[in-house]
Amino acid sequence: MSAKILLLPGDGIGPEVVEQAAAVLRRAADRFAIDIELSEADLGGIAIDRHGDAYPPATQQAAREADAVLMGSVGGPKWDGLPAPDRPEKGLLRIRADLDLFGNLRPALLYPQLAAASSLKAELVAGLDIMIVRELTGGIYFGEPRGIHRLENGEREGYNTYRYSEREIERIARLAFDTARRRDNRVCSVDKANVLEVTMLWREVVERVASEYSDVELSHMYVDNAAMQLVREPKQFDVIVTGNLFGDILSDTAAMLTGSIGMLPSASLDANSKGLYEPVHGSAPDIAGQGKANPLATILSVAMLLRYSLGRSEAADAIETAVSAVLDRGLRTGDIASPGGVVVTTQQMGEAVVESIS
Numbered sequence: 019m020s021a022k023i024l025l026l027p028g029d030g031i032g033p034e035v036v037e038q039a040a041a042v043l044r045r046a047a048d049r050f051a052i053d054i055e056l057s058e059a060d061l062g063g064i065a066i067d068r069h070g071d072a073y074p075p076a077t078q079q080a081a082r083e084a085d086a087v088l089m090g091s092v093g094g095p096k097w098d099g100l101p102a103p104d105r106p107e108k109g110l111l112r113i114r115a116d117l118d119l120f121g122n123l124r125p126a127l128l129y130p131q132l133a134a135a136s137s138l139k140a141e142l143v144a145g146l147d148i149m150i151v152r153e154l155t156g157g158i159y160f161g162e163p164r165g166i167h168r169l170e171n172g173e174r175e176g177y178n179t180y181r182y183s184e185r186e187i188e189r190i191a192r193l194a195f196d197t198a199r200r201r202d203n204r205v206c207s208v209d210k211a212n213v214l215e216v217t218m219l220w221r222e223v224v225e226r227v228a229s230e231y232s233d234v235e236l237s238h239m240y241v242d243n244a245a246m247q248l249v250r251e252p253k254q255f256d257v258i259v260t261g262n263l264f265g266d267i268l269s270d271t272a273a274m275l276t277g278s279i280g281m282l283p284s285a286s287l288d289a290n291s292k293g294l295y296e297p298v299h300g301s302a303p304d305i306a307g308q309g310k311a312n313p314l315a316t317i318l319s320v321a322m323l324l325r326y327s328l329g330r331s332e333a334a335d336a337i338e339t340a341v342s343a344v345l346d347r348g349l350r351t352g353d354i355a356s357p358g359g360v361v362v363t364t365q366q367m368g369e370a371v372v373e374s375i376s
């Protein structure tokens with residue numbers, strides 16, 4: 019039976035990078051005899067424009083029926099004036115919640131060819147390999163009550179609720195410990211347990227889950243320190259597990275250690291192996307439509323899709339090897355270019371990866 023893969027190109031550079039990633043997926047499927055069936059639907063701003071809804075019913079149905087989803091990015095200045103519930107970004111939050119994609123894996127891996135593009139000195143990032151495990155369907159992103167209301171004195175007040183249940187903390191902690199077992203057996207849980215009750219509970223539950231994983235070393239860190247440690251000495255981390263908002267911020271920070279946010283893939287997983295795969299970056303309106311976007315984050319997300327949802331790690335490995343090969347050949351999009359180096363377009367980069375898959 020063929021695996022149903024749904025493409026959601028989205029907005030801005032999303033369609034540009036998804037086009038290249040889909041070509042890589044087709045090539046890998048051909049090469050490794052993987053039976054796939056690709057379809058496409060609208061999510062985000064384009065879905066608002068075409069259907070008046072950031073996550074329209076047809077996309078909902080296609081997403082629920084798919085074995086895996088590959089997304090580009092959503093949002094952009096065109097829709098920035100809309101109220102929060104109607105924005106393109108809400109479409110992304112809704113699909114994550116709808117598919118129960120609570121576990122967001124965001125690897126920050128330095129390709130040695132890009133050491134010079136890192137924001138840090140080469141010796142601090144050589145061999146860098148961190149996995150951020152971000153809780154994705156809870157926390158302050160989803161907590162109720164939320165909104166903006168008017169106070170008696172006439173001024174307005176905005177509020178959100180940072181909430182986690184024990185069950186939600188437990189399942190993300192388990193994902194982090196299981197992930198660490200396939201890596202260096204170390205988990206650092208990042209919270210703000212010196213101030214926020216919700217993260218005091220987070221710490222307690224993570225400790226409880228850790229007692230079932232005596233082979234994995236657990237440490238805790240406050241988020242402010244973690245942000246600092248990520249840029250001071252990033253190689254101290256193996257797996258970082260954290261809540262939705264802290265994980266969003268720390269993964270963009272980690273991106274710059276690897277050279278560019280254009281290099282960072284992600285997998286958002288449910289309790290089985292269904293997943294939504296997307297680059298960590300956004301729709302990059304400043305470079306959209308110019309062929310400047312780096313497609314490698316989305317291409318590497320295809321590798322994660324093959325590994326986690328289709329169980330085809332040989333095809334995933336081949337894509338990662340192909341990415342390394344094009345970097346070896348010196349191909350660079352603008353975000354990872356060295357001064358005076360040759361810069362290729364989104365399409366040229368994508369085609370080079372396709373050709374390198376063997």
Ligand SMILES: NC(=O)c1ccc[n+]([C@@H]2O[C@H](COP(=O)([O-])OP(=O)(O)OC[C@H]3O[C@@H](n4cnc5c(N)ncnc54)[C@H](O)[C@@H]3O)[C@@H](O)[C@H]2O)c1
Nearest residue numbers: 091092093094280298299300301302303304305311312353
């Ligand atoms: N998953 C998503 O869909 C997602 C993620 C983040 C932001 N967004 C949305 O995207 C829009 C723009 O957000 P932003 O500017 O804060 O973040 P962004 O990630 O879109 O861009 C930040 C910077 O990184 C650069 N950049 C990003 N991806 C790149 C790539 N592949 N190649 C080269 N350079 C790249 C951009 O040019 C920009 O200078 C907003 O509407 C935001 O809500 C969506």
Ligand SMILES: CC(C)[C@H](C(=O)O)[C@@H](O)C(=O)O
Nearest residue numbers: 093107108110111266298300
């Ligand atoms: C666009 C936005 C909703 C999203 C998030 O905050 O989760 C993005 O920043 C990300 O990192 O995937």
Ligand SMILES: [Mg+2]
Nearest residue numbers: 266267270298
């Ligand atoms: Mg983000």
